[in-house]
Amino acid sequence: MSADGRTPDETPDESPEAHPVTGLDDVVHQRVRLGILTITHEARRVEFGYLRTQLALTAGNLSQHLGVLETAGLVEVEKGYAGKRGRTWITLTPAGHTALAEEIGRLKLLIARVETTKPTEDR
Amino acid sequence: MTTDSVPGGDDPRRLLSEVETLARRVRLDQRVTPVALLVLAVVTLLAIPGDWWSLYLDCGSESKWIPGPVPNSLSCEVTGRGLVYYWPVALLLAYTVIALYAVRTARARGVGTRVMPYVITGAATTVLITVVWLVVRHYLQTHPVPTEPFPEWVMFLDRLVGPAGAIGVGLLVLARLERNLALLVFTVGYLVIVLVPVTVGWTPAWGPHSIYGQWLPRSIINGTVLLLGALGFWLARRRQR
Secondary structure (H helix, E strand, O other), X not given: OOOOOOOHHHOOOOOOOOOHHHHOOHHHHOHHHHHHHHXXXXXXXXXXXXXXXXXXXXXXHHHHHHHHHHHOOOEEEEXXXXXXEEEEEEEEOHHHHHHHHHHHHHHHHHXXXXXXXXXXXXX | OOOOXXXXXXXXXXXXXXXXXXXXXXXXXXXXXXXXXXXXXXXHHHHHHHHHHHEEEEOOOHHHOEEOOOOOOEEOEEEEOHHHHOHHHHHHHHHHHHHHHHHHHHHHHOEOOOOHHHHXXXXXXXXXXXXXXXXXXXXXXXXXXXXXXXXXXXXHHHHHOOHHHHHHHHHHHHHHHOOOHHHHHHHHHXXXXXXXXXXXXXXXXXXXXXXXXXXXXXXXXXXXXXXXXXXXXXXXXXXXX
């Protein structure tokens, strides 16, 4: 496992000739986790309950995804209190910002590739 | 299993579209446009009695007289001291209220806030317009009284570095931070109204000299535009929810 918590199999292929699909990072590419990263990026700091509502997830399900992202060093989870209520705040790490930007870039590249591929090449 | 990756056949277009939708929703939850416009409208409308109270008018001493635009007429020395007594305090208070509201609302909704650069810009422009006013005032006091009306570009700059212009510049920053195209369009319209001299053909005789009334229509127009903007953005937000 690497320093960011990923196994060698999970590390995306960064070679320039590689197809965008091979560069997709499984940790980030997963739909819910991509949603978490997007919301946290836009919100700068987001509360657990807000993520749960926006992504329509159960608390357990969201915790599991946050665990994966935290292990990979993409988010930081901070627990605190607002009055008597316990609150959990999530922020994106610099690695998280980079990972999200790269994922969005790869998705756009993938779409561009699909759009420029002629139908005859698919046969 | 909950942590499965997206199936291979998942459409990247759909993923990107979902990402954009989520980002848009967060931005909507972070916006404080109606409250910011409402607070600024209140400050602008409250300036009417504030400006009236702080206007300094001297038509008594002949040395202060300058030729008026109409032949054989004389103008008086008029100083709007509201720029020192009212606007700095009112605007700084307004930006503090907006910042507190933004932080409190964002915390209650469970997201971070974006308005801090706007509040800092607003406070900085407030300090800037006050300093500009003091410098211009000092210049006019230490130099001969101008005998000709100021050129149009000077009057344009005067309106830009006035309180209403500074409010507009701040709103441009807010539109950028909130990525709010509607607010950008609104602010451009507001700035046009502020910077282009609009004469409504109504100068109320307010106070001992009608000069007091020359400020009134513009203040009412600026305040009403901000108030209507606040109402419009509030209604639009309700509809979006």
